[in-house]
Amino acid sequence: MSRDDAVHGDPTRRAFAKYGGTVALGGLLAGCTGGGDGEGDGADDGSADGNGADDGSADGDDSDGSGDTAESYMASISPMGEVTFESPPETVFTRLTHHADMAFALGRGNDVTALHAPDYYDGLWNQFVERLPGVSLDWSGRYSSWKPDKEKLYELDSDVHLADPAWITRQDAWDRADVDEVAENVSPWFGNSLSDRHQEPTDEWADGYQYYGLWEQFEIVADAFRERERYEALAEVREGLLSTIEEGLPPEEERPTAIMIAAADIESIYAYTLSNPGFLTSHTRPLGPRDAFEGSVECGTVVDFETMLEADPDVILYLGGMEPGTDMAGRRTAFEEVAVGSEIAAVRNDRIHPQGARYQGPILNLFQLEMTAKQLYPDAFGAWPRYEEGPYPAIPENERLFDRKRVADAIKGDL
Incomplete structure (x- = not known):
């Protein structure tokens, strides 16, 4: 018009x-x-x-x-x-x-x-x-x-x-x-x-x-x-996926500590919360990781390597890590080449993992629940592949936490 x-x-x-x-x-x-x-x-x-x-x-x-x-x-x-x-x-x-x-x-x-x-x-x-x-x-x-x-x-x-x-x-x-x-x-x-x-x-x-x-x-x-x-x-x-997660979660005291960050370069690293109210945490909150910052860092705060080492997370979740132009291998190397960064537990143990996007809708939420469950709890939900580039990994069918075909059929209207 x-x-x-x-x-x-x-x-x-x-x-x-x-x-x-x-x-x-x-x-x-x-x-x-x-x-x-x-x-x-x-x-x-x-x-x-x-x-x-x-x-x-x-x-x-x-x-x-x-x-x-x-x-x-x-x-x-x-x-x-x-x-x-x-x-x-x-x-x-x-x-x-x-x-x-x-x-x-x-x-x-x-x-x-x-x-x-x-x-x-x-x-x-x-x-x-x-x-x-x-x-x-x-x-x-x-x-x-x-x-x-x-x-x-x-x-x-x-x-x-x-x-x-x-x-x-x-x-x-x-x-x-x-x-x-x-x-x-x-x-x-x-x-x-x-x-x-x-x-x-x-x-x-x-x-x-x-x-x-x-x-x-x-x-x-x-x-x-x-x-x-x-x-x-x-x-x-989704209900089936959440049920699987709830059944497999270890006791709270046995869960890893984690932080979520985003960074275009190592000079400006932004930290994001994992369990605050709102749909931005709808893929981390159900998984209940322990906040390595213990609530001391607010959403969107710029943090340095010293702050991260003091928190010493077991797992680092890297927002935007699955964007096609992102070199996850290079991001990991950047952490390893900084003396303080190399001492962080997640860096030492090769547990820096990619994430997709915070403003997720239902489809991305299903994938991010699965990938984050594997990144945080590989013993319970199967190991997450060491992702460096390319599409979401081809998880073997018996290790998937939700049915891809059922999701695809719903999107296509084949019900």
Whole structure:
């Protein structure tokens, strides 16, 4: 559609966004740090079956779960409240990759119109997609939406903006009026991002802002897309994976100490927490490693080798280590060549392992739960191969912690 059509108030077939006056308060609110988790350890963000007060269920006449319906229907998510859809979304605007991965999981991966750093994340996600038979994903060349331009959203004309307006309005060029304009003239907003680490919303969004676990939000999004069957198939895989992990975890006192870092070079090493509330830790929190920093280092803190040696972790989890351009062998060597770094237990014992991304959706979460379980507890879950480059390792079938084919079939809709 043209921008002129929109500003003259001529609604499109998708201009059905209606913001509810109140978001249900049954779940966790802004500033809360406790509650149910949904990630396997009861620590933070709701149940996997979405039984919170604001369950985001969609009302409509689509009993076969096929995604086809001729009637409008409503779905609800914080901070938007109730949103009305005329039909299930096909093309999808996203800003962060937890939402892009949700679209991918629901069979709309190649219909994503925008995401942050599309070429980077296309390369990273395809390292994992390689292990899903018959599945393809192409995010290359999409609009890079870290600081989205309102005019570009009109041009993209996406069926839904799977992004959090409370985060969008943090950008200098955006305010609440801009968000409402796009919702009215292009398509609804339907996403939640401040649940990443339970960030505080700005005042205009603070009233009733609710935090969700990764899979709790995925269920709400799946219902908005009328894709209940895909969600249930993937949730079943996840429940089996979590059960396997819970059964194999050693007692807490026997677990390794660990830290998670990210670094483009050894001069600027950023440390990230492993068990704080929010979906950024949805692949480490269920595994319960002991924090080598013992809570003394906050998320995103720059640390030096002396600080890491003082913590002396048994395992170092290296974010971005599976990105195609990353040389994990070189990263390990860099640690070994620094005298202080070479003394760290994880370096001495060759336990620096790659990670994928913090802003994970359901598909990446399954892989990262498996890989991190193997990296932390090789005796319980099988050894993680010494990864240096290339796609996610071809784990022998009898050593896999989840069924790749079942995941691939769900994404393809072969249910």
